[in-house]
Amino acid sequence: xxxxxxxxxxxxxxxxxxxxxxxxxxxxxxxxxxxxxxxxxxxxxxxxxxxxxxxxxxxxxxxxxxxxxxxxxxxxxxxxxxxxxxxxxxxxxxxxxxxxxxxxxxxxxxxxxxxxxxxxxxxxxxxxxxxxxxxxxxxxxxxxxxxxxxxxxxxxxxxxxxxxxxxxxxxxxxxxxxxxxxxxxxxxxxxxxxxxxxxxxxxxxxxxxxxxxxxxxxxxxxxxxxxxxxxxxxxxxxxx
Numbered sequence: 499x500x501x502x503x504x505x506x507x508x509x510x511x512x513x514x515x516x517x518x519x520x521x522x523x524x525x526x527x528x529x530x531x532x533x534x535x536x537x538x539x540x541x542x543x544x545x546x547x548x549x550x551x552x553x554x555x556x557x558x559x560x561x562x563x564x565x566x567x568x569x570x571x572x573x574x575x576x577x578x579x580x581x582x583x584x585x586x587x588x589x590x591x592x593x594x595x596x597x598x599x600x601x602x603x604x605x606x607x608x609x610x611x612x613x614x615x616x617x618x619x620x621x622x623x624x625x626x627x628x629x630x631x632x633x634x635x636x637x638x639x640x641x642x643x644x645x646x647x648x649x650x651x652x653x654x655x656x657x658x659x660x661x662x663x664x665x666x667x668x669x670x671x672x673x674x675x676x677x678x679x680x681x682x683x684x685x686x687x688x689x690x691x692x693x694x695x696x697x698x699x700x701x702x703x704x705x706x707x708x709x710x711x712x713x714x715x716x717x718x719x720x721x722x723x724x725x726x727x728x729x730x731x732x733x734x735x736x737x738x
Contacts, residue, residue, distance in 0.1 A: 499532050499711045501704075504539040504672045504682040505616075507596045507630070510575045510586070513620045515681040515694030517582040522700035528708055535607070536616050538600040538668035539680045542593075550594040550631045578694075585625035594631030597665065602637060604661035605654045606646055614644040686711055 503519070505512035523529050557568035572588040579586035599619055606615040618640045623630045630636055634655045641651035654660045675684065683691040683700070685707035691700065 499528075499686050499708055500535060501532055501686075502535045502537050502684045504537040504668070504677055504684075505680045506539050506541045507599050507616070507619045507623055508541055508593060509680050510579070510624060511694040512681040513584065513586075513624050514575070514578055514582055515683075516616075516620070517579075517584055518694060518697045519681075519683065519700045521582070521697040522704060525697075525701065526704045526708075528704075531708075532704070534613065536603060536612055537672065538603065538665040539672050539677070539682070540596055540600065540665075540669065541680070542595065543597070543669075545595045547595045547598070548632065550592050550629070553591045553593045556593040579624070585621070587625055587627070590627075591624070592629040592631050594629075597662075598634070598637065598655055599630070600665045600668075601661040602641060602651060602654055604664040605651065606641070606644065609646055611645045615641060615646065618644045 501519075501523075503516070505516070523532060523534075526532065553572065554565055554568045557563060557571065558565055561568075563571075569588070576586040576588040603612055603615055603619075606612045619630060622628070622636075622640055628636060630640070634652070637655060638648050638651050642648045672682065675682075675690065677690075677692070679692065681692075681694060683703070685691070685703055688710060689703055689707050691703050
């Protein structure tokens with residue numbers, strides 16, 4: 499069974515939601531049969547790469563709230579994150595464009611290190627002092643820590659077209675599925691779960707989706723169940 503998670507590194511609820519989902523997955527009896535794939539979704543796709551500003555300033559401008567209200571929201575998020583065992587800096591974080599991070603995540607997927615990299619990016623953005631925005635070498639450092647080759651990661655970041663189509667394809671697909679916010683979880687293309695739901699909700703969704711995920715049933719034709727076919731070793735020879 500495949501679970502696809504649309505998310506953005508700049509999204510605090512994606513950070514929390516991932517932890518809640520993983521808590522449910524860890525307790526799921528069939529967890530070894532679940533493939534998790536991370537998909538791209540930019541919360542602020544029109545922001546220039548050089549446009550980096552403090553989170554509180556971004557929140558007050560985008561939502562028209564006071565700085566005190568914005569800080570209260572960050573404090574609440576810190577409490578929610580702590581409940582999931584996550585570190586969360588409620589002050590002095592930056593906000594910026596995440597397109598290059600998504601491109602790097604697609605590269606990491608090709609290398610079988612996608613989950614390691616997205617976790618490293620989340621931790622760096624939400625829990626560490628050094629910003630992840632506007633510094634390619636910072637991203638290379640995180641990629642290396644996630645098990646990726648530094649020069650290969652640097653090459654991806656230096657080429658703005660590398661994996662760009664993959665990011666855009668994910669975003670188009672999110673729109674087609676009706677996702678207008680993240681995190682957005684899709685289980686076997688049958689069920690969708692929107693938002694950082696409690697672990698119990700994810701557990702229920704996994705159980706329900708798995709219950710409908712069964713091996714392909716062959717139609718009983720009343721004839722030879724192993725009729726002629728082609729396979730890796732060649733094609734069956736017609737019998738006279």
